[in-house]
Each structure stands twice: as C-alpha cells, then as structure tokens.
Amino acid sequence: MHTPDHEARAALMRAADAGDTAMGRLVSHYGAVRTAEAVRAQRLPDPGDPLPADGDHPRDHSGDHSRDRPGDHPGDLSHRLATWHTRLATWHARLTAADPAADLAAGHQAGARLVIPGDPEWPTQLDQLGPGRPLGLWLHGNADLRFSCLRSAAVVGARAATPYGAHVAAQFGIGLSESGWTVISGGAIGIDAAAHRGALAADSPTVVVLACGVDIPYPAEHQPLFAAARDQGVLVSECPPGVHPTRARFLIRNRLIAALSRGTAVIEAALRSGALNTATHALTLDRHLAVVPGPITSAQSAGCHRLLREQKAVCVTSPEELIELVGTIGDDLAPPQRAPALPRDALSLQTRAVLDAIPSRGGAGPATIAVAAGVPLNTALSALGSLAAAGYVERVPKGWRIRKAPSPVYPKATPTAVDQPTPPSEQHAVPSEHHASEHHASEHHASEHHAWGHHASGQRASEQRAASPRPPGAPQEQGAISTGPSSVPSGQPAVSPESPRVPPEQRAAPPSVPSERDAAPSEPPAGSAQPPAHPPGTPGSPVPSDRPLLDASATPERTSPPRPALPEGRPTLIPSPRTGSPALTPPPNASSQEDETPLPSSTPASQPCHPENQMIPSPRPEPP
Template sequence: MPQTGHQYDQQPQAARQTPQAHEGRQITQDRQYQRPRPDLTARLNAWHARLAAANPAADLEAGEKAGARLIIPGSPEWPTQLDQLGPGRPLGLWLHGSADLRFSCLKSVAVVGARAATSYGNHIAAEFGVGLSEAGWTVVSGGAYGVDGAAHRGALAADSPTVAVLACGADVCYPAGHDTLFAAVRDQGVVVSECPPGVHPTRARFLIRNRLIAALSRGTVVVEAALRSGALNTATHALSLNRHLAAVPGPITSGMSAGCHRLLRERKAICVTSPEEMIDLVGVIGDDLARQARAPAVPRDKLNEPTRKVLDAIPTRGGAGPASIAVAAGVSLDAALSALGGLAAAGYIERATNGWRLRKESASYRKAPDSAFLEPPSTPEPAPLDDPPSPEDADPPHEMAPATWEDYR
C-alpha cells in the first residue's frame, strides 16, 4: 500500500534541517574541538619536580617517630572498599592510632556537615555519634570544627572507635584547637591520611580527602550543610560510589540546613532523624530495622468506643444530665448510664449540682482501672423505669458512683 503524507514528512530528520541550523551545529562542534586541552608536558614537568623533592625514606622515618604506620593495597589492614574508587584509589594511607582500620570500617557511617555548625547541628551530630557507636557502628568524619568534631566526641563518649580522615599529615594537628580531640581519637580510634608526615592542608586536599570519607563507610549522613559546603562534595562522592546518602532536615529559616534541604528536595538523599533510622538505611535487611515510632499512649486510649464518646460529651464546667450526655455522645441512654458509672468509679468525672462534669485533676487522663473498660450492653434496651446496668465494682477516689435511676436524674 503506498505511503501517504507529504514528501517532506517522509524525509530523514537530518535532511530536513535548514541551512541555518546545520551551520549552528557545525559551529558548536568546532568550539568543542577548540577547547583548550591540558598541557601534559607542563604537568609532567611539575610532577617530575615534586618527585625529585620526595624522600620516601625520610617520610617512613618521620612516620615511625610519630607513631604512624603506612599501609598499601594488599596490606592486612587495607579497607577493600577503597578499590571502588578505581583510578582515584589512594596509593597508600598513613595511619596513627590503636584501632584496626579495616575492621573498624566494616560497619561504619560517615557523619559530615558544616564547620560553622549551629547549636542544633552540633547537638544532632553528637547524638548520631553516640547512637551509632552504641549500636556497634564506627563513626567516620573529617576531624574539622563543627559537625565533624561533635560526631567524633559523641563516638568517644560511647567508648567506641572513631576514624578521623585528615587533609594533612597524620602527625599534623589541624585544626590546632582539636589537639586534645585527635589525641583521644588516636587512643581509641585511628587517624587516617594519604599525605606523608609533615604535610599541611590546602583547599584542594580537603576536597580530595572527601572521597576517602565517602568510600570508607557504608553510607553518609549530612547533618548540616549550606548550599556551598564541603559536606555536599562528600555527598557527591557517596552518590558516585552508589553508597547510601542521608540528610537531616533542619529549620527552613536556617541557611546552614539549605544544602540538606536541597538534597532532600532533589531526592538524592533519604531523610533521617535518628541514628536508628540511619542504621535502618545502611544495615542488613531484617537485622537492623528501626523501631516504628508511635505516639505516646495515654490511659484514655484503652477506653472502649462508647465510653470515649460519653467522656467527650461531658462538659468541663457546669454539668449535664445523662439524657443530654447520651444525645451529645450519640449513644443510647443505657450505654451512657453504664459508661457514666465506670467513668465516675475511675475518677474521670464527678457529680455536679445539675449533672455530671469532668474532674479538674483528670485533665491528663489518669490511668483507668479495668472497670472503666466497659463494653456497650448487648442485651435489649430495658424499659425506662427499669434499673440501669451497674458498673463493675471499683473503688472510686472520692465517692461512690450512684447506682439507682433517681440518682442519675
């Protein structure tokens, strides 16, 4: 059957392009080819100059004097998860501390965030540090001010090892104000660096260091981060390694939480609000499930449905008779009378001049005995002049509930 339609519609897309569109695409391709390429010769010369200044024997001697040790791929202490970095895998790592790096990172979570953290961020970071450590998870962070330091202190407070990944030599204390913290980390955990001893940090080394934090742990949680934060760089590395990424929400008016909110909005991170939820995310399915959060239970929750309706219909001030309460609660008069007796015996309500009202001290709904958990009467409704069903025996706090029809009027 012959094809229908205009001959122009049957032409390939490339053949239908106008001369202007074809010329624009050619210009774009030419610009791509004209992009400046890195000068490999200059880079090789720079590396050759650094290689000439390197002294591996002196680095090993300095590390040994400082108490540090060097591990390389294949060493018993080498974390095999670093192999996922591919070409970006470090050639070696300097370690200074008592903990075994590989064993410590088998179950580990990276806790990162802003240096200029708020009191909220510091509190949450310390809470995550304590909670993760008490559950047997190692906290990995960068040892900086703010969130990093709070996470390390939380882990140390729980008497668990923690891993501090530095952007300087393992023997260099940066920031200087964390000398006591790093000493505690060395005693209880381990300090990690891919820089030889004596190397001081630079901005580029901090960004390069972040890939190690993400690679050493099963997942990363960003506690607090602005839109321009190094913690977001760590989050990017975690995503590139297909590791779990989580973020803690903060006040929407806080700029220090804007980065976390953007990760959540773009669905790059999972919202977590407790260490248990983070363990649920990175842990083993079925073994590390977080407990389902439930609202606090109050004694009133144990009342059956008719009794709760009657209790809701009783006024706080003044008073109301049984008939008015039954109408307001939407139950029969006999069900209202039965519930009133049980509620009075349990101390929820009291007699007033013109009926029933709530007791003032029962605003918090004290625990009711089993006598208040009355089921609605299953027998046919009695005649109006018959005696109502009396509640089960219970000792009221002040006065006995009335038991005769006239007392309810």
C-alpha cells in the same frame, strides 16, 4: 616491613598530588615500580608493552588486554599519554627531591605506618574510586583501619555549626558507637569535631581523615582530640608526613570519607558547603546518603533541605534510623516509634460517645446525655457509673459534668487549718480554755504571794529603816523605789525615802529558807491565846496596801495582803512556799548568828548584792 613497592609508592606520593587520576592510571597499568623508574628517566612507558591488570599483581598473559585499557578506542590511550607527557616534567622535579626511605623511617619513628593496596589493613572499598584511588595511606593510631571500616558511617557537616547541630552530631556519634558502629569524619571544627567527641565518649574507635600529614595537627586546637583519636582510633591521610593542608586537599580528601563508610549523614550544610561535596561523592559511589533536617529559618540547614527536596537523601532523626539505612536489611531495624497511649484509648465506643456528650460546665441529666450520645438510657447510666468510678466525670446539682483535672502549673492549694471554719463544739471549748489559762495564772500569782510572804521579815526590817531619819542629800540605796517620779529597777522591794541606813556592824545575817523538816505544825499549840492586833504604824503591824512594794510596770498584781499584827517577841506563822503549811518566823527585833537568807531581788546572779541592800533578819526561835 617495607618492600620496593612501598618505597616506589612513597616516592610517587611525593611526586604527584593527592587524587591525581593521571598518576593513578599510570600506576594501575604499569605498576608503581615501573612508573617511578619512567618518571625518573623522564620518559613514558612503551604503549605497546602488555598492561598489567593491577600494579600489585603479576602480568596477565592471556592476550586479552582490552579490559585493562582506559577506553575502548585506541586513540584514547594516546590522548592520555599526551596529557601525562605535560605533567612528566613536574613529576620529575618533585621525585628528584624526594627521599622515600627517609619518609618511611620518619613515619616509623613517629608511630605512623604506610598501607598500600594488597596489605592486610588496606580497606578494599577504596578500589571503587578507580583511577582516583590513593597510592597509599599513612595511618597513625592503634585501631585497624580495615576492621574499623567494616561497620562504619560518616558524619559530616558545616564548620560554623549551631548549638543544635553540635548537639545532634554528638548524639549521633554516641548512638553509633554504642551500637558497634565506627564514626568517620574529617576532624574539622564544628560538626566533625562533635561527632568524634561523641564516639570517644562511648569508648569506641573513630577514624579521622586529614587533609594534611598525620604529623600535622590541623586545626591546632584539636590536638588533644587527635591524641585521643590515636589512642582509640586511627588518623588517616594520603599526604606524606610534613604536608600542610590546602583548600583543594580538603575537597579531595572528602572522597575518602565517602568511600571508607557505608553511608554518609549530613548535619547542617549551607548551600555552599564542603559537606555537600562529600554528599556528591557518596552518591557517585552508590553509598547511602542521609540528612538531618534543621529549622527552615537556619541558613546552615539550607543545603540539607535542598537534598531532601531533590529526593537525593533520606531524612533521619536518630542514630537508629541511620543504622537501619546503612546496615544489613532485616538485622539493623530501628525500633518503631509509637504514639503515647492515653487512658481514653481503653474505653469502648459507646463509653466514648457518652463521655463526649457530657458538658464540661454546668451539668446535664442522664436523659439529655443519652440523647446527645445516641445511646439508650440504660447504656448511658451504665457508662456514667463507669466514668465516675474512673474519675472522668463528677456529679453536680444539675446532673453530670466533666471532672476538671488539676493544673500541673497552678495546682489547687490544699485547705489549711486557718481557712477551715471552727466547729461549734470547739467554739464553746475556747472560753473554757481561756478560763483554764486564767486559773493557772491565778495559781501562779498565789504561789508568788506565798513566796513573798515568806520574806515578810525583810519587809519589817525595811519599815524599821523607814522610821529612822535619812540625812539630806544622801544617795538613794540601790534597789530602792522612791515615791517620786524617779525610775526604779523593776522586781526589787520598795523602800521608803525616809528609811534609815543601818550600819553594817549592827546588821545580822538573814536566816536561811526554812525547809520541810523545820516547818511548824499547821495549828498553834492548845491553850495559846491569839495576839492582839497592833495599830497601824507600830512595829509588827501589817504593811499598808497603798504602799508600793514593787515597780508597777514589772509586777502590777504583786501586793502584800493584809494579815493580823503580832506582838513583838512572838513567832509569826507564815505558809511555807514548798509545803503550804505554816512556818515559824522570828520576831523583827531578834538577832542570831545562824544562816542568812537574802531578800529576793531581780538583780542578776552575776551582780552581787550590795551590803546596804541586805535586810535585817529576825532570829528563828525553837519550835514549841
């Protein structure tokens, strides 16, 4: 709801500059409506008329108007009227072009509102500005200005803030907001913006005092910041909508920052800084002034240090200290800062004396320590025991010394199994483990020997092929090992270069591996005679030991042991690879159509064995 006083003040805000004390005195003595009419008529009010105590209050008819006059001398008012007469022409020209009703309608449409003295939202602490009190304030935001300023503190500083200053300003903004205090600042680049962001981060209202209209985002990069401040706080300006900032308006608006808050904290201000102007207004209004010190080598903190040196400000280093300065005495006290407690603080005086007398290197005896500490020997012995139990000292061959604490930067490496010496008992156990491994290896070779002996029939087939001549120039069979320097695949049976090639139609399928149920008894039948030994080279004779069976590089220890030769047509007793008991093996010249067992080969399973590499098996006779 807009009253005639609202329209009159809106018009005068267009006519006079912000902070014009001459217009403030006219409105203070004659009222806003009467002053606006006098400016439109280009005449000053009659000095003989009774002066109102306030532009918003009825006239005082008590007859004593001396307290309402600007000065005690009658000529003082005449001098000011002469000064106002020189400005009357300028005010008249501006007021003629003003449209206060349009300003109020545009502000209402944009969400802004005009607050004048006497309104419920008007902060009464602005009355201390006297003639410099603003004619009205344009507000844009959801927060109530008067309630927001009841517990508020201003945070100002340099625009060219250092990372240190921006961090401290944000810390103060968060700390004040979390404690229920409103942060007031100017919304400029640097310290102001950091303080506003800290307050918004803590979900607390913040007050942004602008040097332009509330509809002009200046600086432009702070438009998102101003939008967030409107949602949680309020934007404040004594300039009408559409007014752009100037250098003079920045200095004039600083008095509002100092007047709205209970105290002002300056963070990073150079010797020539606008923040020092705000500090001057705070001192003029008897507000608390606090300063955050910075590095002595930083030019951005030179103004802060000068305020401290001149004892015009109080040094604060945390938001709690600022709240204690501007808050209620006895209620908003900052927590006292205490030095960290050390374990030595709990020691008695005599124990401390003994501890100080103990050397850190070498060592000293109890008597020497007692003399150095100035205590009896019994007291020294008792203290040494207590200190040793607490870990302060340690016993060495030379006596006692201070125990060295482990370095947090270079911790002592824990000994590993490699660094520790082997005990004598374990040193004797090492050869036995080695012999045990060799024993397992020998058992492995023995099992391989039994498996190799199971395929002796294939070796005899190789001997039969070796007896037949091989055509010259014929390619060597796959898997054969020659006696010459040619390379041979490892892990395959050896075949002589003179081994004959058996046609496929004359080959018989190899027998399957005998199972445990097919195994013969371990001893031959009673009454059977031992077969006579055959001379070397005849069928059925053992394979000579100097004849290579496998590639030496693959299995150097795999050789076929000599065994007694058996006559042709008689079964051979060979240990079974599974049970270890002898099994019957058919003679080499027998043939059968039963299951076949291929010759062991190192050929991968993915590569099928060539038909020519299959050995001729012997038929398996019926067990006796």
